[in-house]
Amino acid sequence: MKKTLRIALCMLFFAFSVFSAFPSFVFASADSPLAPPDRSSPGATLRSFLVHMNAGSRAILEARTLWDESPMLFTPPPEAAERLQTALRHFGRAMQCLDLSGVPEVIRDETGRESILLLKEILDRIGLPSAAEMPALSGVAAEGWPPLSRWTVPGTEIQLYRVASGTDEGRWLVSPESLSRLKGDYLKVKRMPYLPGATVKEGIYEEYLVRPGIFSLHKLMNMLPEWTGAVVFGQAIWQWCGLLLALLLFAGALTAAMRLGRRLGEGRSAVVGGGLKLIPPVLLSLGAAWMILVVDKYINLSGMFCLFLVNLFTAVKWLGWSVCIFRLGDFLAELVILSPRIDPESIDASLVKTLGRLASIAAALAILAHGMASLGFSLATILTGFGVAGLAISLAARPTIENIIGGLTLFADRSVKVGEFCRFGGSSGTVLHIGLRSTKIQALDHTILSIPNAEFSQMQIVNVSRRPDSLMEKRIDLRYETTEDQLRWILASVRDLLHAHPMVCADPVPFVRFENYGESSLNVLLFAYVKAKRWADRAAIEEDILFHVGKIVAKAGSGFAFPSTTAYIARDAGLDREKGAEAEEEVRQWRESGLYPFPETPLERIAEVLGSVEYPPRE
Numbered sequence: 001m002k003k004t005l006r007i008a009l010c011m012l013f014f015a016f017s018v019f020s021a022f023p024s025f026v027f028a029s030a031d032s033p034l035a036p037p038d039r040s041s042p043g044a045t046l047r048s049f050l051v052h053m054n055a056g057s058r059a060i061l062e063a064r065t066l067w068d069e070s071p072m073l074f075t076p077p078p079e080a081a082e083r084l085q086t087a088l089r090h091f092g093r094a095m096q097c098l099d100l101s102g103v104p105e106v107i108r109d110e111t112g113r114e115s116i117l118l119l120k121e122i123l124d125r126i127g128l129p130s131a132a133e134m135p136a137l138s139g140v141a142a143e144g145w146p147p148l149s150r151w152t153v154p155g156t157e158i159q160l161y162r163v164a165s166g167t168d169e170g171r172w173l174v175s176p177e178s179l180s181r182l183k184g185d186y187l188k189v190k191r192m193p194y195l196p197g198a199t200v201k202e203g204i205y206e207e208y209l210v211r212p213g214i215f216s217l218h219k220l221m222n223m224l225p226e227w228t229g230a231v232v233f234g235q236a237i238w239q240w241c242g243l244l245l246a247l248l249l250f251a252g253a254l255t256a257a258m259r260l261g262r263r264l265g266e267g268r269s270a271v272v273g274g275g276l277k278l279i280p281p282v283l284l285s286l287g288a289a290w291m292i293l294v295v296d297k298y299i300n301l302s303g304m305f306c307l308f309l310v311n312l313f314t315a316v317k318w319l320g321w322s323v324c325i326f327r328l329g330d331f332l333a334e335l336v337i338l339s340p341r342i343d344p345e346s347i348d349a350s351l352v353k354t355l356g357r358l359a360s361i362a363a364a365l366a367i368l369a370h371g372m373a374s375l376g377f378s379l380a381t382i383l384t385g386f387g388v389a390g391l392a393i394s395l396a397a398r399p400t401i402e403n404i405i406g407g408l409t410l411f412a413d414r415s416v417k418v419g420e421f422c423r424f425g426g427s428s429g430t431v432l433h434i435g436l437r438s439t440k441i442q443a444l445d446h447t448i449l450s451i452p453n454a455e456f457s458q459m460q461i462v463n464v465s466r467r468p469d470s471l472m473e474k475r476i477d478l479r480y481e482t483t484e485d486q487l488r489w490i491l492a493s494v495r496d497l498l499h500a501h502p503m504v505c506a507d508p509v510p511f512v513r514f515e516n517y518g519e520s521s522l523n524v525l526l527f528a529y530v531k532a533k534r535w536a537d538r539a540a541i542e543e544d545i546l547f548h549v550g551k552i553v554a555k556a557g558s559g560f561a562f563p564s565t566t567a568y569i570a571r572d573a574g575l576d577r578e579k580g581a582e583a584e585e586e587v588r589q590w591r592e593s594g595l596y597p598f599p600e601t602p603l604e605r606i607a608e609v610l611g612s613v614e615y616p617p618r619e
Helices: 002-015 042-068 077-094 105-126 176-180 184-191 205-208 215-222 237-265 270-277 279-296 303-337 347-374 379-396 398-413 482-500 533-556 577-593 603-609
Strands: 150-152 159-162 172-174 421-424 427-434 439-445 448-452 461-463 470-478 509-517 522-530
Touching: 002 159, 002 215, 042 077, 042 105, 042 159, 042 172, 077 105, 105 184, 105 205, 105 279, 105 303, 176 184, 237 270, 237 279, 270 279, 279 303, 303 347, 347 398, 398 427, 398 439, 398 448, 427 448, 470 482, 470 533, 482 509, 482 522, 482 533, 482 577, 482 603, 522 533
Parallel strands: none
Antiparallel strands: 150 159, 159 172, 421 427, 421 461, 427 439, 439 448, 470 522, 509 522
């Protein structure tokens, strides 16, 4: 049914032509709406072709006459429309006598209608051989004739052949080779006179070339000045004008849509911008489809120029749809990211964008392959070409492919995500974007680093943002004059400080130990985890703890050591013996009371000082 409808639409182009008649051949199949043409032998095929062309010609002539008598301008009267449908049916039957299977689908209608016109013009001039010179109407194996698979019209190169397989198996059709030569054959016989009684009106093909392809434009065409029908470079002047006007409308609408889309998309969200980006390729495809309709149906261009334009705009149409599909992937990815379950700055959002981009690329390639197949390219050839091209691209763009794989590795490992602070390869910074090819990181000096994913995924990545807390590890150097009891008091007090501080984690337990006798100091190690993920928060907490440590050292009567290579003689006030004695006395009381905080701090002492340090400090 679909094929019949397509053929019927193609036959609208013959609404303006008057065809010849062969009244001596009248078959029942010409009157039956459902009967196919007789193609049982070469003679039957040719006679069926002429019968249907003649019947369609008479019907179209009657339709034009009825419409000329009607006052309607664009709508034919019912009687004319009925005769038009009859004509279309007969022209469709005539087209079934040709083998158009090798013609690309997008130009099959145009090729078919020109072919039946050209074949009709040729046969109207050379005629058909007698029944004795042709194989029998009902079969090619009749008495006196050997079994045939091909037969050539005497005196011509027009050849018919018997289809060996497929839906037309056993039927005789005009061969594709003969169809490709019809235009040349017509030019050779163009100046020959028509056979007596072969046609009602001469020049039906030449008239077809300068008439519209839509029957509803019949009267409008008659209103045009006569000079517009003059043929220039194979087309009528009015056809050139119509083509130019259509191209201007197409280009103007596309340019206006692109400018409007850019203007409306300024400052809008990614979703709105992605939706606006779909407009130009959709308009490009719809405009190309409209141009095919204009070229083929309305202004009715003909010949190789028509086929070229139809192929060109068909390619543009499929290219537009492939670009639309490609951009649709990004648009759908942005829609998915709008879900409250997905953080726009998370690695999941980057993964959705990447997968959407890869899926849209695959879909766009499939659309292109379908479009190329509709233009007549072999699907096997297309797939082979894609394979070879893919291999060539993969070899030429190996770093890009490695970066894509590296990006997928980052998504799979989830080692970092957008917004996290990390250290890598001697550098550090905040992740801004994880793309298909590279990862962008803002360094501490606010410069933007773009690192290829293949390289970044190979690095040792330290994700600082995901740590539950931060390690504080400090070494305090005390003067050698510090006594053991002073040192013990300092160690115990600093431990108390860490246990009491609200921003120091209780687990793991913080500790302060006398670590070593240094070259110029007594080395004390302070080790604790503070409740901070951000570097700035950790620095603020460490600052507060160090201020408290300084007060403890001063209160113990000790001081911080400093290395020096300068020898000098000066009066040294020494250490504060009074404060030292107080510290030593407190340590003695610890021993006597059983609360000696070495090697571990008693739980009673921890409970006593817990929460006694204010943070943030008021002083």
